[in-house]
Amino acid sequence: MWMKTLLILCFVAGALCANKCSKKADIAFVIDSSSSIWPPNFDTQVHFLYDVLDAFDISPSKTQIAAVSYSDVIKPDFQFNSYKTKNDVLNAIQNIVFTKGSATRTYEALRYMNNKIFTSKNGARDDVIKIAIVMTDGETNPGSVDYISLEKARKRTLEEAKRARDNGIYVFAIGVGGRVMDEELYGIASEAGAVMKVPTYGEFKTDQLQEMLEKKTCEVGETTTLRPPAQAEQCYKHTADVIFAIDQSDSIGKKNFNIELDFVNDLVQSFNVASDETRIGALVFSTTATRFLELRDGVDKEYVKNTIHSVQWGRGSTFIGKAFKKMREGFSPAKGGRPSLVPQIAVLITDGQAFDHDTAEIETKALKQQGITIFVIGTMEAKKSQMVKYASSEDNVFYVNSPQALRGISDEVSTRMCKAQQS
Template sequence: MDVLRFVLLSFVLLISVSNGMAAGRFKRAPYCKTRIDLAFVIDSSRSISRSDFKKQMQFVNDIVDFLDVGSDETRVAAVSFSNHLFPQFGFNDYRTKTDVLTAINGIKHSMGDATRTYLALEHTHQKLFAPGNGERPDVVDVVVVLTDGATNPGSYDRLTGSQGKQQTQKEAALIKDRGAYIFAIGVGRGVDVKELNGISSDPDQRFTIQVSGFSELNSDEVKQMLLKRACVEIETTPAPTPPPTTTPAQRVVECNELLADIFFVLDHSSSLKTEGNFNKTLNFVTGVIDYLHVSPTETQVGALKFSNIPEMQFHLTDYTDKQDVASAVSRIKWKGGNTFLDKALRMLRTEGLNKAYGSRENVPQIAVIITDGVSTDPYATKLELKRLHTLNYILFAIGVGPDRNPEELARIANNPNNVFEVESLNGLQAIRESLVTRICAKRVRAPVEIKKP
């Protein structure tokens, strides 16, 4: 690190933060432009009083308010925990500072009778930082863990206190192994310093922060300390090396050469609540189509929707250019009903990706299935999936919202990399490019011999 640059940045940060706090509120600092994917892991157990929990959330609020939050800047996610896990929001859900702060202010004090820290850390690396959920491979990952005590499984797991702490260390290690930085902030006398140091990244003196109570946590000094370390010191730390891939511009160019038959299978059950919510799904689909070259000799696109019964919207050969396909998608209406995914999969097999309805041999047969819940008849769904998998269809599963079923999504997809999960419909747009990239990886380039049905 350039010593002079570090000193100057630290000085500017100290003066500006102090001025903002002296004025009684935070103001966004133009210098704090470090691009990070920042996840808060928040203790909400009953050992924290209501007034102290408010101080803890004010601390989180103020830290976020000092960052440059946006789609191409810092992204924020959060999870809280006590006796149970309480997912709050993911990196895909909110893209403005105002929306993130509103979500933070909506986090509830669960007051559970245990401190199962390991559940929240497991959720962080398995869900928040999972591929397709908004974490960016070219941006530094930062986790801030806030707790007032040691891990305590209570009566909820067959773990002793010591085993619970070991599990917390294991989950923290998995986060750090992926290249993320963890700040562990312990509040009060009930914390286990050894456990905090095991959770945090090295060196401990930088990534472990201990305070005497929640008033000190909410002080200017502690906020300055964390902001300085996250905004200045990590700013000059290289981000984890991403896996070999192409640039976004290259991806789009390559996808222009995609030769495939693609079917969108859209859940329009009652759990979506409003047509406006369903339209968010349609906007996502039209955004994906925008990356494709639609024509009889390149990519063909079809769509069906399902709830109580499946309804074919258009077949692969009904529209032969991108504009007409996008227009047809935008006209799909929401009705509501149950989630009979099995019936939709049967229609996909018999009337969608089927030679009698325009699908082509020697061309990838791809389905993108978007659902916000579990299927009404899971057993029938399993049978239909088995039939589809024997046909070598390439299935992408996108689960939306808190009622999504990760196990069913995994069964739908042929490959774990073909599963996407978002916390809400607002998060769909953020996974669009990742989905397009993976679809395009299945491409067959023209010319190939295409046999007519």
């Protein structure tokens, strides 16, 4: 898997896949130093950072490095302007002290990064790529330091991560071990492709993982346009017919089904919903498929969101072909569709493989022939090879390990959908 990822990155990054990275950037490392990490594993983490940084051209005119470690205390290790030479930075990395704190105050580490590290006072520059690499072996936990609930602490972590992204910082999230919370990891990262998970700290020793991070970090400046905070609002300038198909089969479960609904409403929020702007339709599917919101009725944002939110979980198997058929019918003028007048977009969300794969292929072919753009979002047991066949292009395929991680890709999906509106 790692080798396949490396080949893709090399293809995308082109000349950046040289042995050294000369990208001009300010890169901040946010390093977990909590007591849940075994001391030898913390040393492995530090050695990994040393090896990764050895690939960069570090100087005040090229790449600058800063670091902060966190547990129950927030420990600034060094700022962008603390050291002028690569050797000094590498020595500073080796001297990072393991605090062994009893809490994991990720939110405070990110707040420190936002308020202190990425400031001109501490050497941050306005005219370079800004990157943060957040490392953790678990989930946010305020411990007994802050008198707040776990839920509120985790919310603060996601808020601080969003603030970083809104300020133009591209955020990577690296999770180690089985205690990492997917929802938090994907909520921190700038996009799903910026999340990296490894089962053990021993994995840090592999050349593949080190190279992947180096190339992906170098790639950011060439292939990623850092989105300004108002990016999603650009969808307000374009019209479309959008129908969502939401999996409600047995395997998704009631809790995850409600997470799907929240995710769909997050996407709806990015559109200007009105009769003469973007119209929204929606259906649920399992053994059968039922449209519960027609395009002709989905012309008021609050009504659309309330209607979606009120849908109840059903039961059955995953018949994706039936869902695509109901979507195709829903795009007709009789149901409020505007074929040939506005872009039409179908978005299917599923947690499994199609029981009627042949039918699904036939229906998606019919949708594409009608000029309808198809997005497929999969989680859990969804099969990537099927998803790619259904979608209009591989760029329109998204996958996350768990429904809880859907929130972390909502901005990326909205942006892709916005581009489809412009076609």
